[in-house]
Amino acid sequence: MSKKVILAFSGGLDTSAIVKWLQDTYGYEVITYTADLGQEKKDIKSAYNKAKFLGIKKIYIEDLREIFVKNYIFPMFRANTIYEGGYLLGTSIARPLIIKRLLEIAKINNSNIISHGSTGKGNDQLRFELGAYSLNPYIKIIAPWREWNLDSRKKIIKYCKKNNIMIDYFKKNKSLYSMDNNLLHISYEGGLLEDTWNEPETDMWRWSKNLNNTPDKETFIDITFKNGDPIAINNEYFKPHELIIKLNILGSKHGIGRIDMVENRYLGIKSRGCYETPGGTILYNAHKAIESITLDHESIKLKDILMPIYAEIIYNGYWWTLERKMLQSLIDTSQKYVNGIVRLKLYKGNVIIIGRKSDQSLFNSSYATFEEDKGIYNQKDAESFIKLKSIRLKIASIKQKIKWS
Numbered sequence: 001m002s003k004k005v006i007l008a009f010s011g012g013l014d015t016s017a018i019v020k021w022l023q024d025t026y027g028y029e030v031i032t033y034t035a036d037l038g039q040e041k042k043d044i045k046s047a048y049n050k051a052k053f054l055g056i057k058k059i060y061i062e063d064l065r066e067i068f069v070k071n072y073i074f075p076m077f078r079a080n081t082i083y084e085g086g087y088l089l090g091t092s093i094a095r096p097l098i099i100k101r102l103l104e105i106a107k108i109n110n111s112n113i114i115s116h117g118s119t120g121k122g123n124d125q126l127r128f129e130l131g132a133y134s135l136n137p138y139i140k141i142i143a144p145w146r147e148w149n150l151d152s153r154k155k156i157i158k159y160c161k162k163n164n165i166m167i168d169y170f171k172k173n174k175s176l177y178s179m180d181n182n183l184l185h186i187s188y189e190g191g192l193l194e195d196t197w198n199e200p201e202t203d204m205w206r207w208s209k210n211l212n213n214t215p216d217k218e219t220f221i222d223i224t225f226k227n228g229d230p231i232a233i234n235n236e237y238f239k240p241h242e243l244i245i246k247l248n249i250l251g252s253k254h255g256i257g258r259i260d261m262v263e264n265r266y267l268g269i270k271s272r273g274c275y276e277t278p279g280g281t282i283l284y285n286a287h288k289a290i291e292s293i294t295l296d297h298e299s300i301k302l303k304d305i306l307m308p309i310y311a312e313i314i315y316n317g318y319w320w321t322l323e324r325k326m327l328q329s330l331i332d333t334s335q336k337y338v339n340g341i342v343r344l345k346l347y348k349g350n351v352i353i354i355g356r357k358s359d360q361s362l363f364n365s366s367y368a369t370f371e372e373d374k375g376i377y378n379q380k381d382a383e384s385f386i387k388l389k390s391i392r393l394k395i396a397s398i399k400q401k402i403k404w405s
Helices: 013-026 041-053 065-077 092-108 124-135 153-162 240-253 278-294 297-316 322-334 381-389 391-399
Strands: 004-008 029-036 059-063 113-115 140-142 178-181 186-189 219-226 229-233 258-264 270-276 340-347 350-357
Touching (some): 004 013, 013 029, 013 153, 029 041, 041 059, 065 092, 065 229, 065 322, 092 124, 092 297, 124 297, 229 240, 240 278, 240 340, 278 350, 381 391
Parallel strands (some): 004 029, 004 113, 113 140
Antiparallel strands (some): 178 186, 186 270, 219 229, 219 340, 258 270
16 A cells, blocks of 8 residues: 655645646655635635646545634734735735645554645745744654756656646736735735836735726724724624624725745745735734733733744744743733724724723823823923933933034
8 A cells, every 4th residue: 555645735836747747756645635725615625626737546625614714814923914014915924834734644644644736946945844843853754845856847748748737827817926815914925026126016916906997985894803803894793704704894895914025045045926905904904003002011011022923933833832822922912901902094004093992091191181181191200200300311312422513
């Protein structure tokens, strides 16, 4: 009996070729695993049909949307996580869940071999494999892109044609880009984007409306938070994945969440990516707004210091590590009093915060007012505070004879 390999299968160009390559090269029985994380239903159906066409006997397809949002997206957003000032980590945060299930499917099938279609230049190979080794140090991983001689898209297409493997590249409406999509985002790489001077084509964007096609009237929404997680929109309560879907609809309508950036991959290569994250962009801004009134200065400061570290942990593939769990524990602790409602205005690509309220709000108008403070704060006290804070400045100025022109 041949060995079994569990392949993370999207049904796209690379993984379709990999099925045949694994069969021919290793003689393995290939079992495909496809996670439904919110990509289009036609893509899920297409992956199933392609697996059947390729002769796969065991095809696993799972709806993981609720788990994905509740246990991965929401914990990440509690930290206001953003990579290099722009990327909301839509692809990165999906990989830990996929690899966890891939290993569990392997165990069910008495296999200790998994495979993926990530290239040898990209980040995903790290996310898959570092995650896998964190959960199972004895797993065997086959990464065809690091083994085969099909080292270009042209060669893979030729291989597929030779082996009668039907793929989207042969269709007239094929995408010119390498894409990944789930409930949180759609990403675009390659094609015309490989020249950083080229503007993305208008029809590349598949989710959000172009600004000239968005409504000329604002949409106002209230988002309710409990312990740092969104639970309701306009006082209507949703399951986590339904809430993200609702925010995506609202954000896409107003052209919210597009970004075009050049980022630094973990391997040291610069990469240009375009991302659409409509619901995530709204959530990111809303969560920061509710924290602004429910967390004190030092808590916000500490979170801001740690966020880039946390973002790199996720981006680089270290979700299943002690350091991520340590940071997550700190972040989650900070969210105990992050409760309340944020009011936003959505208009022409903008997420505008116009109100925030909470029973645990630390904002006290009696302290902040420019009017009479009713004895709560004595402005004279600021004099002593300033004198104490200026001691080091005075000493430095005297001892080092600092002169300012």
